[in-house]
Amino acid sequence: MLALALAAIILVTLLMFGLSLLSGSTKAKPGADFATKTITVTLTDEPPNLDSSLTADQISSFVLGHVMEGLLRLDENNQLAPGVAEKWEIRADGATFWLRPDARWSDGKPVTAHDFVFAWRKTVDPASASEYANIMNAIRNADDITAGKLPPEALGVQAVGDRMLKVQFAKPVPYFDRLMAFNVFFPIREDFYKATHGRYASGADMLLYNGPFKMVQWVHGAHIRFEKNPAYWDARRIAINVIDIPYFTSDPSARVNLFRDRRIAQAGLAQQNLEEAQLLGWNIRSFRDGGVFYVEFNHRRDRLSRNRNFRKAIQYALDSSVEVNKVIKQPGYLPGKSVFPIWLDGVNDKFRKEYPAPEYTPDTARARAYLARAKQELGLSKIPPIMLLAGDDPISGRVAEYYQDMLKRQLDLDVRIDSQIFKQRLAKMLAGDFDLVMAGWGPDYADPLTFGDLFLTGNVNNRGQYSNPAYDEQVRIAQNSNDRKVRMDAFGRMQQIIFDDAVVLPEYERALLFAVDPQISGVVRRVFGADPDFTYVKIAKE
Numbered sequence: 232m233l234a235l236a237l238a239a240i241i242l243v244t245l246l247m248f249g250l251s252l253l254s255g256s257t258k259a260k261p262g263a264d265f266a267t268k269t270i271t272v273t274l275t276d277e278p279p280n281l282d283s284s285l286t287a288d289q290i291s292s293f294v295l296g297h298v299m300e301g302l303l304r305l306d307e308n309n310q311l312a313p314g315v316a317e318k319w320e321i322r323a324d325g326a327t328f329w330l331r332p333d334a335r336w337s338d339g340k341p342v343t344a345h346d347f348v349f350a351w352r353k354t355v356d357p358a359s360a361s362e363y364a365n366i367m368n369a370i371r372n373a374d375d376i377t378a379g380k381l382p383p384e385a386l387g388v389q390a391v392g393d394r395m396l397k398v399q400f401a402k403p404v405p406y407f408d409r410l411m412a413f414n415v416f417f418p419i420r421e422d423f424y425k426a427t428h429g430r431y432a433s434g435a436d437m438l439l440y441n442g443p444f445k446m447v448q449w450v451h452g453a454h455i456r457f458e459k460n461p462a463y464w465d466a467r468r469i470a471i472n473v474i475d476i477p478y479f480t481s482d483p484s485a486r487v488n489l490f491r492d493r494r495i496a497q498a499g500l501a502q503q504n505l506e507e508a509q510l511l512g513w514n515i516r517s518f519r520d521g522g523v524f525y526v527e528f529n530h531r532r533d534r535l536s537r538n539r540n541f542r543k544a545i546q547y548a549l550d551s552s553v554e555v556n557k558v559i560k561q562p563g564y565l566p567g568k569s570v571f572p573i574w575l576d577g578v579n580d581k582f583r584k585e586y587p588a589p590e591y592t593p594d595t596a597r598a599r600a601y602l603a604r605a606k607q608e609l610g611l612s613k614i615p616p617i618m619l620l621a622g623d624d625p626i627s628g629r630v631a632e633y634y635q636d637m638l639k640r641q642l643d644l645d646v647r648i649d650s651q652i653f654k655q656r657l658a659k660m661l662a663g664d665f666d667l668v669m670a671g672w673g674p675d676y677a678d679p680l681t682f683g684d685l686f687l688t689g690n691v692n693n694r695g696q697y698s699n700p701a702y703d704e705q706v707r708i709a710q711n712s713n714d715r716k717v718r719m720d721a722f723g724r725m726q727q728i729i730f731d732d733a734v735v736l737p738e739y740e741r742a743l744l745f746a747v748d749p750q751i752s753g754v755v756r757r758v759f760g761a762d763p764d765f766t767y768v769k770i771a772k773e
Contacts, residue, residue, distance in 0.1 A: 260475075260494070261493050261494075262489075262490070262493050262494055262495040262496035262497075262748050263493075263496045263748045263750040263751045263770050264770070265750065265770045265771065265772045265773065267472060267473065268470070268471045268472040268473065268770055269471065269472060269473040269474075269475055270471055270473070270474055270475070270496040270497075270748075270751060270765060270768060270770065271474075271475045271476070271477065271494060271495050271496060272474065272475075272476055272495055272496055272497055272765070273476065273478040273479065273480060273486055273489065273495055273498070274290060274293070274455070274476055274478075274479050275290065275479070275480065275481040275624070275653070276290055276479055276481060276652060276653040276654065277290070277451060277452050277479060277653075277654060278290045278291040278293075278294045278455075279291055279653070279654045279657060280432065281294060281295060281432040281438060282419075282431055282432040283295055283299060283350065283414045283415060283417040283419065284350055284351075284353045284354040284359060284361055284363075284415060284419060285354075285359065285360075285361050285362070285363075286363075286414055286415070287362040287363060287657075287691075287692065288653070288657060289673055289762070290653065291414075292414050292760065292761060292762075293761045293762065293763075294446070294455070294761075295414045295417065295442075295761070296414065296442075296760050296761020296762075296764060297442060297443060297444045297457055297474065297761060297764075297765065297766060298438070298440045298442045298443075298444050298445055298446050298457060298460070299414065299417045299418075299440060299441060299442040300314045300315055300417070300441055300442040300443070300463075301314050301315065301411050301412055301413070301414070301416045301417045301418070302314055302315050302316040302319065302328050302330075302347070302396070302411045302416065303316060303319070303408065303411040303412045304412050305412050305757060305759065305760055305764075307753070307755050307767045309755070309757060309758070309759075311408060311409065311411075311412065313331070314411075314412070315330055315331065315334045315342050315418065315441065315464075316328040316329060316330055316331070316396075316411075317329055317330070317331040319408065319411075321404075321407055321408050323400075323403060323713075324399065324400055325387070325397065325398050325399045325400050326397075326398040326400075326407055326408075327395065327396070327397050327398070328344075328395070328396040328398075328411075329394060329395055330342065330343065330344055330393070330394040330395070330396065331394075331464060332394065333464040334441065334464050335441065335462040335463070335464065336420060336423075336439045336440065336441050336462065337439055337440040337441070337445045337460055337462050338423075338439060338462075339462055340420070341393065342418055342420075342441050343390065343393040343394070344390035344391065344392070344393060344394060344395055344396040345390045345393065345421070346418035346419060346420045346421070347388070347390075347396050347416070347418045348386075348388050348389070348390050348396070349418075349419055349420070349421040349424070350416075350417060350418050350419035351367060351370070351386060351388050351416065352383040352384065352386050352388075353383070353419065353424075354367060354415055355367050355370075355373050355376045355377050355383060355386055356376070356383040357376070357377055357378075357379050360691075361415070361691075362661075362691040362692055363415040363691075363692075364377045364691070365377070365684065365687070365689075365690050365691070366410065366413070366415055366675065367386075367415075368401065368710070369400055369401060369402060369404040369407060369710075370386060370387045370388060370398060370399065370400065370401060371386070371387025371399040371400060371401045372385045372386055372387055372401070373386060373387070373401065374401070387399030387400070387401065402710065402711045403711065403712070403713040405678075405713055405715075406676055406677070406678040406680070409676040409677050409678065409759075410675075410676050412759065412760055413675050413676060413759070413760070414760070418441065419431075420439055423439050434449055435447060435448055435449040440460055441460075441462075441463070442460060442463060443459070443460060443463050443465070443466070443468075443469045443766045444457035444458060444459055444460050444463075444469075444474060444766070445457065445458060445459075445460040452479060453477075453479065454476065454477045455476040456473065456474070456475050456476065456477075457473065457474040457475075457476075458472065458473055459471070459472045459473070468766075468767075469766060470753075470767075470768065470769045470770070471765070471768050471769070471770060474765055478494075478495070481622075481623065481624040481625075481653075482625070483499060483500065483501035483503070483504055483625060484501075484503070484504065486498040486499060487500065487504045487507070487508070490513075490746055490748075491511070493748070495748075496747070496748040496750070496751050497745055497746065497747050497748065497751075497754060497763065498745060498746050499743060499744070499745045500515065500744040500745060500746060501561065501625060501626070501744075502559070502560045502561045502562075505562070505744060508746055513746040514746060514747050514748075514749055515744060515745070515746050516744070516745055516746075516747060517562070517563050517742055517743070517744055517745075518742065518743045518745070518756040519563060519574070519740065519741070519742045519743070520673065520741055520742075520743055520756070520758060520762060521572060521574060521673060521674050521758030521759070522572070522671050522672060522673035522674065522740070522741055523567065523569075523570050523571075523572050523671060523672060523682065523737060523739075523740055524567065524669070524670070524671035524737075524738045524739050524740075524741060525567060525570060525670060525671065525672075525735040525736055525737045525738050526545075526549075526634070526667050526668070526669060526670070526735060526736040526738060527660075527667070527668050527669075527670040527694055527695045527735045528542050528666070528667060528695050528697075528733070528734070528735065528736075529663055529665055529666050529667070529668070529695045529696070530695045530696050530697045530698070530734075531663050531695075531696050534663075534666055535605075535609060535614065535615070535617065535666065536617070536666050536667065536695075538605045538608055538609055539732060539733065540601045540602070540604040540605035540608060541601070541602065541605035541609070541614070542732075542733035543598075543601040543733050544598045544599070544601035544602035544605060544642060545598070545638065545642070545644075545667075545733070545736065546591075546598075546733045546736055547591070547593055547594050547595075547597045547598035547601060548593065548595065548598040548637060548638060548641040548642050549593065549634065549637060549638075549736060550593040551566040551567040551568070551736075551737060551738055551739060552566040553633075554566070554630060554633060554738060554739065555567075555739050558629050558630055558633045559626055559629070559630065559739065561626075561742065561744070562742065562744065563742025563743075563744070564739050564740065564741060564742050565739060565740040565742075566739060567736070567737025567738040567739045567740065568583075568588035568737055569583065569588035569589075569726050569729075569730075569737055570672075570682050570683075570685070570726070570729055570735060570737060571583060571586075571588075571679055571682050571683070571722060571726055572674075572682070572740050573740065574758070575678075575679050575682075576677075577719050578715055578716050578719050582679060582719065582722065585719065585723075586719065586722065586723035586726060588726060588730070588737075589726070589727060589730040589731075591730075595641050598641055598642060599641075599642060602614070602642050614644055614645075615645075616645040616646070616647050617644060617645070617646055617647070617666040617667065618646075618647050618649055618664075618665055618666045618667070619631055619634060619635070619646050619647065619648050619649065619665070619666065619667045619668070619669070620649045620651065620656060620659055620660065620664070620665035620667070620668040620669065621648055621649065621650050621651070621656075621668075621669045622650070622651065622652075622653065622656055622669065623650050623651060623652050623653075623656075627650070627669055628650065630669065630738070631648045631650070631669065632648070634646060634667075635648060646667075649665065656668075660694040661691075661694065663694070663695075663696065668694065668695075669738070670694065670735075671741075672685060672692075673758075674758055674759055675759065676759060677758075677759065679709070679718075679719070679722045680706075680709050680710065680722075683705075683706055683709055683721075683722050683725050684706050684709075684710070686699075686702060686725075686729065686734055686735075687702070687703055687706045688700075688702075688703050695734075695735075697732075697734050699728065699732065699734075701728060702725060702728050702729075702732075702734075705721040705722075705724045705725045705728070706721070706725065708721040709721040709722060709725075743756075745763075749771075750770055750771050750772075750773060751768050751769065751770055751771070752768070752769050752771070753767040753768045753769050754767075754768055755767050
């Protein structure tokens with residue numbers, strides 16, 4: 232196993248330097264193989280956590296979205312469709328789901344309502360420390376369980392036999408059905424979980440699968456392989472046999488080289504690769520992934536960035552339009568104006584049309600005035616070096632250097648860039664090991680609350696630990712009301728507080744450019760869930 236892992240790492244390293252991997256009579260496997268119904272793709276990094284009750288990142292969600300399924304799923308048109316549940320009913324006080332009799336785990340045993348009860352109780356159990364425990368707070372007693380006031384068994388979810396799941400609400404939940412396709416609500420079978428003795432989800436053989444594919448290989452940091460799951464209830468719909476992922480690289484040039492050599496079936500494109508892709512006549516597509524990216528401040532008491540005037544100084548020193556148009560220079564990107572992206576619906580129109588983001592103009596003089604006040608309040612004649620935590624991908628590197636340069640020139644601040652691989656950056660964010668961090672959030676469901684509750688006091692995904700009772704009050708209004716206008720007004724007030732308090736600094740809304748092998752069709756891009764989704768792919772004969 233070690234030799235295989237080392238060989239794979241060497242292989243990826245060669246690719247990242249743009250070297251040819253073909254030698255002698257060795258023939259590369261095609262990115263789309265009609266004969267074996269196999270597609271080969273890449274991941275930017277290792278999935279950090281494949282325990283669905285704990286997952287909080289996009290890469291792990293991509294993997295889980297191919298090998299697992301919840302009560303509901305998203306179809307090829309991004310509409311809710313039956314999953315493990317063949318029918319359901321959402322009421323003001325709760326919900327009922329009727330499970331299909333042919334839903335099976337990969338070992339052939341039925342998926343039951345008990346598997347959902349166990350998984351959801353595990354999520355809210357304080358011992359799990361799930362970053363997504365708060366997403367279940369609409370279910371009766373969830374908040375008291377996560378606070379340690381009640382046992383997990385008190386959660387308002389009940390298996391009525393094997394095939395009926397009943398949920399009791401703690402408050403109105405107008406978007407509850409949309410949550411059911413999200414991976415935190417996936418099932419986990421208790422007997423299998425306990426049989427792994429603490430190693431659940433640590434390897435391909437440490438998971439059970441109830442989705443379209445099962446993971447048959449996971450060489451950590453090097454290679455993942457999915458094969459069609461014959462036990463899946465809708466297996467006849469799945470037209471491919473294998474999704475092979477033998478390359479982990481965040482380098483867009485490496486991905487382009489792989490695609491040019493037809494070693495992978497799809498490749499994300501960066502600005503520097505776009506002209507070449509166009510000249511080669513590739514099938515180029517664009518997709519706005521629905522997420523927002525922002526600079527998040529550390530609001531902990533031992534950090535300078537807890538000072539509002541310090542944050543306002545940086546807010547007025549930076550310009551998201553310059554960042555997008557002169558630093559990133561990627562088609563389709565939008566300058567960041569709000570943590571609520573432009574696609575969200577409001578009352579009668581898009582949210583941002585009805586509740587425009589606060590307008591302001593970067594102003595060096597104003598930024599310096601804020602910084603002077605911050606120094607006075609902090610009792611400092613000079614601000615010591617500040618740490619900016621960033622990813623190790625090319626765009627993050629360029630943007631981090633832009634911040635470093637601008638803050639030095641505008642405010643004479645010394646910024647030290649801490650560039651980390653994805654998994655390590657997540658760990659440092661959770662530990663609060665930063666002053667500023669380049670962060671982002673992809674939506675979990677189609678409601679502004681998926682962004683609004685990020686900065687609620689105590690939310691584990693509130694990495695900077697911002698806390699403001701006035702903000703919390705607006706989140707509670709949005710959580711507890713069924714009146715759409717009342718909810719949207721609350722989100723509008725959240726948006727204003729985020730700007731006034733410089734909670735975070737919006738950077739951009741991202742657009743993804745990607746090339747697709749002409750042999751394949753049916754790649755579904757998703758704002759929610761697994762993206763890209765290859766479960767609808769078909770391979771044509773050359």
